[in-house]
Amino acid sequence: MATYQKDFDYSEAIANESDEGKRQQLLVERQNKIDAEGLAGKVAGNDAVSTWTSGYRPYSASSTKSGGLTVSALYDAAEQSRLSQFEAARRRIARQLKSNLSSIDNDYTAGMTQTDINARKSVIGNEEKMAALGLNMGSRYSDATSGAAETSRIAVDNQYRSDLNTLGTARLSARAAAQQSADDQLDSLSGSYYAASSDAALQQAQAALQQYNADRDYSLSVAGLSGFLNGTPTLAYRQYQTDQTTAQTQAAYEQAVNRWKTYGYVVQGDADILGVPSGTPTADVRYKNATLSLQRWKAGYGY
Numbered sequence: 001m002a003t004y005q006k007d008f009d010y011s012e013a014i015a016n017e018s019d020e021g022k023r024q025q026l027l028v029e030r031q032n033k034i035d036a037e038g039l040a041g042k043v044a045g046n047d048a049v050s051t052w053t054s055g056y057r058p059y060s061a062s063s064t065k066s067g068g069l070t071v072s073a074l075y076d077a078a079e080q081s082r083l084s085q086f087e088a089a090r091r092r093i094a095r096q097l098k099s100n101l102s103s104i105d106n107d108y109t110a111g112m113t114q115t116d117i118n119a120r121k122s123v124i125g126n127e128e129k130m131a132a133l134g135l136n137m138g139s140r141y142s143d144a145t146s147g148a149a150e151t152s153r154i155a156v157d158n159q160y161r162s163d164l165n166t167l168g169t170a171r172l173s174a175r176a177a178a179q180q181s182a183d184d185q186l187d188s189l190s191g192s193y194y195a196a197s198s199d200a201a202l203q204q205a206q207a208a209l210q211q212y213n214a215d216r217d218y219s220l221s222v223a224g225l226s227g228f229l230n231g232t233p234t235l236a237y238r239q240y241q242t243d244q245t246t247a248q249t250q251a252a253y254e255q256a257v258n259r260w261k262t263y264g265y266v267v268q269g270d271a272d273i274l275g276v277p278s279g280t281p282t283a284d285v286r287y288k289n290a291t292l293s294l295q296r297w298k299a300g301y302g303y
Helices: 010-016 018-037 064-132 148-227 235-263 266-276 285-300
Strands: none
Touching: 010 018, 064 148, 235 266, 235 285
């Protein structure tokens, strides 16, 4: 489990700590605290604090991690809103289809009822017509009494069947048209939703990349000023330290050689610097070698 001190001011401690190892440990604990307490984006990031000293404290809450989370949260919210709208529209289409199909079936039922009424009226009308001509239709459920009666019955029956067929065909066509309309609306809705989601995903990726580049540029900028990147010395800073150490070593060596020349022998404090025993006289060949090394050093050939 990541450890940290809850009520400890890590930023202040890091700024006042000169030991690099202790600074790194403090940075690790500070990041643990930021992660555990959800402080990303609310306080200065470790990229900034790692460069702080007692007199230099540039502030930045920007970081790829916190920035990425912010960007992701915004797009997740937008995606959830699009999904809610998509589902609501799909439910509306389903309700409309159900209503349309119900209306079609009701119209069909009403048409069937009216067809039956019309058929009965036709039968009665034919009976009256035949009676007026002095012809007997006979019982409705028995054989016709004449050719005219048979023809009349067939005509009524054919019309009835034709009307039923027309009603059935119209019902099927209307249902198919309603279903096709709903399917077309769903296809259009789905296409728009997935196109918007794809565009949003691309925009999210671009925004995350821009955030990453901005954080990187900031970190590099801070590193150029402070010599540290995420708490680690940069190559330029290490080279600077090396050059400083080399210059100090060269100066110390030069001073030791000058004292050797002045006193005529190596004093106790210069023995380790020159690498020769204390008391070595200038007449010793090692003095000539040391002088030659110093000349080469000054000429830029190294030691």
